[in-house]
Amino acid sequence: xxxxxxxxxxxxxxxxxxxxxxxxxxxxxxxxxxxxxxxxxxxxxxxxxxxxxxxxxxxxxxxxxxxxxxxxxxxxxxxxxxxxxxxxxxxxxxxxxxxxxxxxxxxxxxxxxxxxxxxxxxxxxxxxxxxxxxxxxxxxxxxxxxxxxxxxxxxxxxxxxxxxxxxxxxxxxxxxxxxxxxxxxxxxxxxxxxxxxxxxxxxxxxxxxxxxxxxxxxxxxxxxxxxxxxxxxxxxxxxxxxxxxxxxxxxxxxxxxxxxxxxxxxxxxxxxxxxxxxxxxxxxxxxxxxxxxxxxxxxxxxxxxxxxxxxxxxxxxxxxxxxxxxxxxxxxxxxxxxxxxxxxxxxxxxxxxxxxxxxxxxxxxxxxxxxxxxxxxxxxxxxxxxxxxxxxxxxxxxxxxxxxxxxxxxxxxxxxxxxxxxxxxxxxxxxxxxxxxxxxxxxxxxxxxxxxxxxxxxxxxxxxxxxxxxxxxxxxxxxxxxxxxxxxxxxxxxxxxxxxxxxxxxxxxxxxxxxxxxxxxxxxxxxxxxxxxxxxxxxxxxxxxxxxxxxxxxxxxxxxxxxxxxxxxxxxxxxxxxxxxxxxxxxxxxxxxxxxxxxxxxxxxxxxxxxxxxxxxxxxxxxxxxxxxxxxxxxxxxxxxxxxxxxxxxxxxxxxxxxxxxxxxxxxxxxxxxxxxxxxxxxxxxxxxxxxxxxxxxxxxxxxx
Amino acid sequence: xxxxxxxxxxxxxxxxxxxxxxxxxxxxxxxxxxxxxxxxxxxxxxxxxxxxxxxxxxxxxxxxxxxxxxxxxxxxxxxxxxxxxxxxxxxxxxxxxxxxxxxxxxxxxxxxxxxxxxxxxxxxxxxxxxxxxxxxxxxxxxxxxxxxxxxxxxxxxxxxxxxxxxxxxxxxxxxxxxxxxxxxxxxxxxxxxxxxxxxxxxxxxxxxxxxxxxxxxxxxxxxxxxxxxxxxxxxxxxxxxxxxxxxxxxxxxxxxxxxxxxxxxxxxxxx
Numbered sequence: 001x002x003x004x005x006x007x008x009x010x011x012x013x014x015x016x017x018x019x020x021x022x023x024x025x026x027x028x029x030x031x032x033x034x035x036x037x038x039x040x041x042x043x044x045x046x047x048x049x050x051x052x053x054x055x056x057x058x059x060x061x062x063x064x065x066x067x068x069x070x071x072x073x074x075x076x077x078x079x080x081x082x083x084x085x086x087x088x089x090x091x092x093x094x095x096x097x098x099x100x101x102x103x104x105x106x107x108x109x110x111x112x113x114x115x116x117x118x119x120x121x122x123x124x125x126x127x128x129x130x131x132x133x134x135x136x137x138x139x140x141x142x143x144x145x146x147x148x149x150x151x152x153x154x155x156x157x158x159x160x161x162x163x164x165x166x167x168x169x170x171x172x173x174x175x176x177x178x179x180x181x182x183x184x185x186x187x188x189x190x191x192x193x194x195x196x197x198x199x200x201x202x203x204x205x206x207x208x209x210x211x212x213x214x215x216x217x218x219x220x221x222x223x224x225x226x227x228x229x230x231x232x233x234x235x236x237x238x239x240x241x242x243x244x245x246x247x248x249x250x251x252x253x254x255x256x257x258x259x260x261x262x263x264x265x266x267x268x269x270x271x272x273x274x275x276x277x278x279x280x281x282x283x284x285x286x287x288x289x290x291x292x293x294x295x296x297x298x299x300x301x302x303x304x305x306x307x308x309x310x311x312x313x314x315x316x317x318x319x320x321x322x323x324x325x326x327x328x329x330x331x332x333x334x335x336x337x338x339x340x341x342x343x344x345x346x347x348x349x350x351x352x353x354x355x356x357x358x359x360x361x362x363x364x365x366x367x368x369x370x371x372x373x374x375x376x377x378x379x380x381x382x383x384x385x386x387x388x389x390x391x392x393x394x395x396x397x398x399x400x401x402x403x404x405x406x407x408x409x410x411x412x413x414x415x416x417x418x419x420x421x422x423x424x425x426x427x428x429x430x431x432x433x434x435x436x437x438x439x440x441x442x443x444x445x446x447x448x449x450x451x452x453x454x455x456x457x458x459x460x461x462x463x464x465x466x467x468x469x470x471x472x473x474x475x476x477x478x479x480x481x482x483x484x485x486x487x488x489x490x491x492x493x494x495x496x497x498x499x500x501x502x503x504x505x506x507x508x509x510x511x512x513x514x515x516x517x518x519x520x521x522x523x524x525x526x527x528x529x530x531x532x533x534x535x536x537x538x539x540x541x542x543x544x545x546x547x548x549x550x551x552x553x554x555x556x557x558x559x560x561x562x563x564x565x566x567x568x569x570x571x572x573x574x575x576x577x578x579x580x581x582x583x584x585x586x587x588x589x590x591x592x593x594x595x596x597x598x599x600x601x602x603x604x605x606x607x608x609x610x611x612x613x614x615x616x617x618x619x620x621x622x623x624x625x626x627x628x629x630x631x632x633x634x635x636x637x638x639x640x641x642x643x644x645x646x647x648x649x650x651x652x653x654x655x656x657x658x659x660x661x662x663x664x665x666x667x668x669x670x671x672x673x674x675x676x677x678x679x680x681x682x683x684x685x686x687x688x689x690x691x692x693x694x695x696x697x698x699x700x701x702x703x704x705x
Numbered sequence: 706x707x708x709x710x711x712x713x714x715x716x717x718x719x720x721x722x723x724x725x726x727x728x729x730x731x732x733x734x735x736x737x738x739x740x741x742x743x744x745x746x747x748x749x750x751x752x753x754x755x756x757x758x759x760x761x762x763x764x765x766x767x768x769x770x771x772x773x774x775x776x777x778x779x780x781x782x783x784x785x786x787x788x789x790x791x792x793x794x795x796x797x798x799x800x801x802x803x804x805x806x807x808x809x810x811x812x813x814x815x816x817x818x819x820x821x822x823x824x825x826x827x828x829x830x831x832x833x834x835x836x837x838x839x840x841x842x843x844x845x846x847x848x849x850x851x852x853x854x855x856x857x858x859x860x861x862x863x864x865x866x867x868x869x870x871x872x873x874x875x876x877x878x879x880x881x882x883x884x885x886x887x888x889x890x891x892x893x894x895x896x897x898x899x900x901x902x903x904x905x906x907x908x909x910x911x912x913x914x915x916x917x918x919x920x921x922x923x924x925x926x927x928x929x930x931x932x933x934x935x936x937x938x939x940x941x942x943x944x945x946x947x948x949x950x951x952x953x954x955x956x957x958x959x960x961x962x963x964x965x966x967x968x969x970x971x972x973x974x975x976x
Contacts, residue, residue: 127967128974130922131915172970223911226947227974364921486782487842488795497793510790514780 004032010043014050015058022058030065038068045080051427052084053092059099067102079105081430088432115159116167125171132179135372139175145285147178148295149187149376153285160282161237169230173283176227180216182375187296189261191289194269208268209287210278211250215264217281218255231283238282247278296376303373304384310366311335312387315355335360335385351380421608423569426645436605438572443563445587446594454546458693462550465697469554472705477515485513521704522558522580522619526610527595528628529563529575534597537629537666540692544627545577545592549584551697557704558617561588564606565598568636572605573598580617603632604646607661611654623703624654626663627696631673648677664699666692714801715808717769725754725761726894728886735762738879739854744832746875747858749883752929755858758883759813768852769810771801775820781827784814785840797843802827806838809852817857818870825874831855832877885930888914894930899937905946908975909933912950915971916958923964928954946976 008028011017017024031042042064050057060080067076079102087095098105118125118141129137129152142153154174158167181187191208195201221228243251254264315335338352338359351370352359362370373380418437425432455462479485481492489512500506525548527541545561552559560582563575577595578588607624614622632643651661663674663683674683686695738745739762747755756772763770773784786800805812814820814828830837836849857878859870885891888910896906910933917927936953940946950972955965 123963124966124970127919127923127964128970131919131967131971133918136922172974176974224974226972226976230973486780486787488788488790493790493795496790500793 004029007032007039007043011046011061014043014047015054015061020054024058024061027058027061027065031061034065034068038065041073042068045077048428048430049080049084051425053087053095055092056083056087056095056099059096063099063102070102071106075106075109078109084428084430085433088435111157111159114162114164114167115157116164116171118154118156118158118171121168121171125175128172129175129179132176133183135182135368135375137179137182144288145174146288146291147181147285148288148291149182150295150299152178161234166234166237169234170283173227173231173234174285176220176224177213177216177283178285180220181212184216184219184261185375185378186212186216186261186287187289187292188376188378189265191265192293194265195289198269204268205287205289206277207271207275208265209284210247210280211254211264211268212261212287213281213284214247214251214278215254215259215261218251219257221255222257235282240282241279244276244278246275300373300376303369303376305388307366307369307373307384308386308388310363310369311353311385312389314360314362314366315387335387337380337385353380353385419609419612421572421605423604424646424649426642436566436569436572436602436608438574438605438609440574440576440609443575443577443591443594445590446592446596448586448590448593450542450593451546451589454543454693455550458543458547461694462547465547465551466554468701469551469697472519472555472701479513479515481507481509482511482513483509485511487512519555519557519704520620521623522614522617522621523552523560523623523625523700523704524580524610524614525559525561526606526624526626527561527563527577528601528626528630529565529595529598530601530629530633531597531599532601533629537689538595538597540666540689541627542592542595543693544696545595546589547693547697548700549578549588549592551700553584558619560613561592562606562610562613563595564603564610565600566602566605566634566638567599568634569602569605569638571599572602572609574606574609580613600634600638601628601630601632601643602634602638603628603643604650607647607650607654611650611657611659614659615657621704622659624659624661625700625703626661626665628663628665628667630665630667630670644673644677651677662699662703664692664696714771715769715804715810717771718767719760719764719770722764723757723760724894724897725757726886726890726897728883728890731758731881731883732762732765734879734881736766739766742836742851742854743879744855744857744877746870746878746880747856747883748861748880749858750885750926750929751860752931753883753885754930755883756813756815759811759856763811766811766854768854769805769808770813771805771810772813772815773801774815775817775824777819777821779820779824781821781823782842784824785827785838786842788842802831803838803840803847806831806847806849806853809850811854811856814855814857816859818859825871828855828857829874829877832874885913885917885927891930891933895933895937898934899941901937901941905940905976906937908946909937909940909950912954912972912975915975916954916968919964919968923961923967924958926958928958932957947973950976 004025005028008024011024011028015022015024031039034042042061045064046057046061049060060083064076067079071079079098082105083095083098086098118139122139126139129139135150137147138151140151140153141156143155144153145155146153152175154171158170160170161167189208191205194208195204198204220231242248250267253259253267334356336354336357338354351374353362353370354360370380373384418439420434421436421438422431422433423435424430480489482489489510492507492510496506496510525545527545529538533541548559549561558580559578560580561577563577564573565575566572575595577591578584582588603626607626611624614624631640632647633639634643638646654661661678661682663670663678664686665674665683666686666689668685668687670683670685674685677683684695684699686692735745735758747758749755759772760770773779782800784800784802786798786803788795789798790796799807802812802814804810817824817828827838830839831849832855836853838847838849839845840847886894888907891913892903892906892910895901895909896903899906901909913928913930913933916924920927932954935957936949939949939953944952947969951965951969955968955972958968959965
């Protein structure tokens with residue numbers, strides 16, 4: 001295949017040159033100069049990239065030979081994949097930039113090889129941070145490097161040192177530095193006021209920042225000596241200049257545990273005019289007092305509300321317990337606080353909340369809230385101890401400000417608040433990252449009476465179902481002839497004694513034992529709500545669900561029902577009908593009645609989302625059952641092989657997580673593709689729609705016994 | 706090496722005073738309950754000293770202590786007793802609970818929620834003012850002597866529906882709540898149990914606090930006092946603090962590699 005003309009023809013075909021002005025002769029000649037295996041490698045990738053975008057593939061063909069000479073094949077692969085990922089996320093222009101800027105990619109990948117990447121280390125760093133702190137601080141990549149007292153903004157990659165391990169350590173130091181700011185109240189100082197009053201606010205901010213770092217540095221040295229040793233080593237590696245003498249003296253002053261951030265601020269204001277600035281420490285970030293102030297103000301209002309509401313709930317709970325139906329006008333018990341004296345000035349004062357003078361055990365959330373309030377204010381102020389009045393606070397202030405899927409959604413193309421899932425592109429032989437936006441929506445309740453009507457329609461069947469499923473319930477079985485057990489098995493004993501008389505060996509299996517068979521199954525039904533189910537298929541699905549619920553309620557298995565539908569990758573919807581913890585009540589019944597046909601069937605995203613839910617349930621066996629009427633299919637190119645291959649991938653992922661997928665379908669052609677998706681024995685084709693309600697419960701019974 | 710010695714269950718007396726550091730008024734409350742023939746329920750997370758407290762109380766009251774660790778296959782007959790076949794004849798063998806009742810000792814059922822539901826049937830009559838143990842298979846009823854005491858323990862931290870103590874059971878007991886002791890006391894306990902120096906013990910307790918911060922965001926439970934004592938013992942025998950924390954604490958808490966790394970980072974920062 002080393003012939004340039006043959007290569008050019010192949011490139012022409014892949015890149016559809018007929019319809020464009022692309023010059024394939026030059027790249028073909030370059031590629032033809034390579035060894036046969038490299039030629040094949042490049043052509044394979046050109047084909048894969050062309051499935052994403054042809055221009056991108058053309059650029060790849062132009063640069064690939066050169067890239068292969070300069071780089072390891074894995075790096076070339078990473079380059080191509082990054083270009084395609086960028087195309088997915090940011091479009092053609094950005095992706096072409098990456099294809100063209102091979103040199104930049106190489107430089108960056110060197111950086112990545114020695115550096116630490118925040119995304120990669122996030123799990124460990126976050127665990128470290130949460131271990132340190134009382135408040136659930138968050139991590140994010142961002143500029144400038146600072147904290148707003150809730151999120152720490154860090155550089156996405158750190159490559160200032162030569163070894164990845166040291167760069168990781170630098171992250172750890174940065175995090176500790178910011179944690180120390182929150183922990184020891186840097187922002188409790190009246191910084192904004194002082195800055196507004198100062199003729200040189202920029203200088204004051206810088207001086208306060210430098211001095212505050214020295215104070216916290218000393219605290220870190222005392223609290224985390226192991227980390228401090230590493231800090232000193234890194235300072236050596238990065239050749240951090242020693243502190244100027246004036247600042248070294250200030251360090252000695254700031255090291256006193258009694259110094260607070262307010263004290264630091266006063267000292268910074270009083271510093272001599274001609275003091276040179278202090279060089280920043282290696283882990284020092286920026287100080288953004290406005291951002292921190294805004295964040296603190298919002299949080300303080302929110303936490304005050306939550307704390308006071310929590311006290312009110314506690315009060316109600318306690319008074320309800322002690323004096324049933326007490327007179328409303330009676331004096332309510334009063335909260336007060338008691339500070340537990342502690343000779344260690346490093347620690348925050350421990351505070352106990354008392355109710356009428358007696359210490360009150362607080363629930364964990366309230367204790368966390370309290371420690372967060374103390375971080376901001378240094379104490380629990382008196383007005384916080386006044387329980388909230390009825391309706392005093394807007395509920396929006398109390399809940400986590402998560403926007404409901406319905407609100408975010410409303411027809412726009414927002415990815416905010418959605419779960420993002422990857423999708424398998426079989427032509428690319430790779431995942432498209434964060435490709436499908438999935439949202440959970442609650443099914444609007446349908447008309448009442450549907451469940452009752454269905455039960456009446458299938459009255460005979462329901463009775464029979466109940467009987468069969470009752471027989472499957474947990475039961476105690478008496479095992480006979482055991483070596484050990486609660487009781488002597490008389491039959492066995494008589495036999496054994498007879499044997500002994502007889503001269504033959506006496507059995508030791510002489511006991512009976514109560515054995516409990518335990519069903520420990522969680523099953524999730526994933527119901528196709530695509531447009532093609534309109535009419536009697538939808539009705540059959542709903543009827544099946546009603547009968548199933550009856551059966552499962554008898555059986556006692558944990559189960560959940562979710563519908564799914566999609567309209568392009570940006571709009572994959574999961575319809576909540578019944579979660580694992582929801583009881584089978586009127587609401588759920590109305591929701592079953594409300595299941596209606598929607599749009600298309602992007603199965604991969606639904607399987608990924610629902611396997612995640614199923615993973616969260618504690619059960620020995622987890623089953624994911626799909627009720628469907630056809631192939632995976634969606635409006636954008638989720639058709640045919642693409643949809644099938646992605647669904648197959650999603651099912652493989654689910655199986656890897658220990659979930660058993662099963663499919664019940666009414667698509668007569670399903671025998672062509674279902675074995676490929678679910679395996680030869682994990683699906684049933686129900687030929688007649690009318691038979692669906694009769695079959696589904698029966699299939700479930702067979703599946704789980 | 707000391708030689709193993711075999712003691713009959715109902716003769717097991719705690720001879721040496723076990724080290725126990727009270728965190729509140731649990732000792733007088735237990736003694737009052739014992740004096741009034743009331744059963745006791747110990748609540749608290751794992752490794753905070755419930756079992757040690759029982760040993761201490763058994764020593765203080767000089768009664769034999771019979772401990773049964775409950776598991777999910779533990780049945781009423783395992784507690785009460787059963788017939789065994791010996792040389793062509795059946796003989797009755799008392800279970801640990803019956804032995805304790807007969808000997809007038811203290812029966813401590815550890816992690817009672819793990820046991821099968823039918824065990825409650827034999828516990829209930831012992832736990833109220835009847836103080837009797839029905840032995841169905843013998844057709845008899847054993848009345849407990851005044852010196853008998855029933856104690857059970859349970860960990861409310863397991864938030865599983867299946868593993869909750871029923872109201873009808875819990876409302877028969879005098880409840881004592883246990884939690885990890887406060888930092889200073891915990892450091893003292895660690896120091897005393899392991900022979901570690903005060904400063905390292907203090908750091909170790911701080912490390913435990915950090916792992917307890919992680920409860921719910923990656924760890925199911927934080928490090929218990931028991932684990933701290935283990936780590937401290939390793940350190941006292943010359944193991945480096947970071948390895949001791951990894952071996953005795955992090956690895957005991959989780960298998961998740963990311964969480965392990967995070968916990969290791971915490972310990973290496975502290976020591």
